[in-house]
Amino acid sequence: MPFHFAERIAHAPPSFLEELFRVSSDHSIISFAGGLPSSALIDVEGISEAGRQVMEDDGRTALQYSTTDGYLPLREYIAQRYRTRLGVPASADKIQIVNGSQQSLDLFGKIFLNRGDHVGMERPGYLGAIEAFSLYEPVIHTVPIDEQGLVPDAFERLIATHPVKFFYGIPNSQNPSGCTYSEERREQIAGILSGTDTVFYDDDAFGELFFDGKPRLPVKKYLPEQSVISGSFSKIIAPGMRIGWLYAPPEILKTFNIAKQAADLHSNFLCQMVLHRYLTTHDLDAHIRNIVSVYGRRCRLMCDLLDDLLPTLTHTTPEGGMFMMATLPAGISSRAVFDNGIQEKVAVLPGMPFYIDGGGTDTIRLNFSNADEEKIKTGMERLARVINRLIRS
């Protein structure tokens, strides 16, 4: 029989995230296409021990229904970390637990966007956000980024000319570009938004992963009541537990909570308790230092290999995170690099899904967190063969 789906479904962009998981399941392919943190760096033993303790001490509570806002001690831990790391006045009542950052995107879109409303994001922009927002049928505007972050003139023009409900950005190690906003740009953005009704949505999936170990001040520091920050344990502890959060003014959080309750009552309570136990019995900072030292080495290695093996390709030089972006030599399409790469057993992600206007055909996103140095070396050699062959032909 014919099913009459809602019109919003026609607005869903073709899915790429799922494709990535499929590529990553062929183990003969070295994949720089996905967005996985390193499995080897997940503290399986520590999380397992935390799980044993929670089940022993309070298993019946962990396995029962709970409240929508999330496990209070976990929310207090998150708030405390914001206060000490970033000097922002976070408190538990400003934190809502969600199923990873992706759910913050969905629910934020849900509470703010009527069909036809205006929303802004970076160009290129995170495809998970494009997918989430698109289902609420907004008009999505993009503002280009350079190595310093959002281009201020273009940002100012957008805010001046359209009633943008919120602007979604990733100031720290942006996905896909790997760029980090400079401090000056953050202040400029806050200045431009100040006095307007546009909320700044700071997707901070990577702020803990700067190779120099130093936090960057969030836009929220300059715009406290007009911005939200979404965070996640996926990149620093483990993605499989699907626990993230939204840090927002209480007026926003109250509405967000209604949407969260209607969406799934509450997030997995067992894992909230296990995470909290893990965080309070382990040295998170030492764990993160270990992650960033590994990712930092992998990132530098990848940059060096690109420079050596593919001098006609340009690329960003990330300060942290998990991704960099490369622009292919003139005349080479990312689709061809993808297709030929699969045959050569190396996967990259074409840039197109990060451009809602059809751009990005000469760009690829490269993930450096999931492959070890040996694989990065072999994979980059394969990629160089693929691209050099395309240049010659």
Added chain:
Amino acid sequence: MPFHFAERIAHAPPSFLEELFRVSSDHSIISFAGGLPSSALIDVEGISEAGRQVMEDDGRTALQYSTTDGYLPLREYIAQRYRTRLGVPASADKIQIVNGSQQSLDLFGKIFLNRGDHVGMERPGYLGAIEAFSLYEPVIHTVPIDEQGLVPDAFERLIATHPVKFFYGIPNSQNPSGCTYSEERREQIAGILSGTDTVFYDDDAFGELFFDGKPRLPVKKYLPEQSVISGSFSKIIAPGMRIGWLYAPPEILKTFNIAKQAADLHSNFLCQMVLHRYLTTHDLDAHIRNIVSVYGRRCRLMCDLLDDLLPTLTHTTPEGGMFMMATLPAGISSRAVFDNGIQEKVAVLPGMPFYIDGGGTDTIRLNFSNADEEKIKTGMERLARVINRLIRS
């Protein structure tokens, strides 16, 4: 600053689920208001052991990102159980894992409902469904139920007069009424829907919890390609893991999967693996027999006490599930029973949130799964005092 939320937020009914959790946190109150399964019947030791095994055997996989559809062996287990229990041709490709049944409600609404579309449900109807669907701004029609299920004439009239995208019902131990559709009514419903474009959404949270241990044939048996069934481990294993599923035709599931991916990428993978390990190393049928024998006793005790202590009150007589509904003596309002009950340390749930038309003011929902027999006895005595005092005054 003023936040300009989407118009759909104005359609959100006042939240009651959260209120219930609050009442249940005051331990001096005996609560029949909530919807919790019995904590004492959760197999903490067994789940804990399954968790230990998963972490030891494959912790790194359990803690990493995974695919949107869900853990394949778990989906195969669910499909196999449908085939043997209900004789319907389920297979893993028709099963999508979600964060408890509530997420099926949200995502189903999301993929089907444009603003102003027509949707049907029972009167009284499950408030979690009202909350989820309302955010997509449909026109919600209701069809009354009696002790045999949906009233066929009213159902037929609705389907004949409105382009209902889907009809949402709970044929097994309906929430809030506790009624179970008769087999004849199921066939009638399928007959009325056959040849129309209306999908039947069967929320089967309680189908495993019949006191006689016998499954009832789903409407899907008569209407295979035009119906979906949502299920959940919350009532038979543990709600805190937030794992449920939707069983649907592949054409629906493909679109549902896009919405699921945009909503949160995938459900908690650790708990999917732990659940599967638990299910394949424990006797689920024996576990369920234990639950239903306890719930059956509690239900009969509650019915008997109501008959003895409050003969002027009428109530449903459930065949399973966790709830019954009572109609108060003439002139007594459920709001007064609720308010006076809290003072007397007994909580019931007023029926109003289950009626989108403002009805139900003389009804209360009573949960019999969460309080033990001692508490049911004391709580019913308190309730009788409250109601008899209201009758006298």
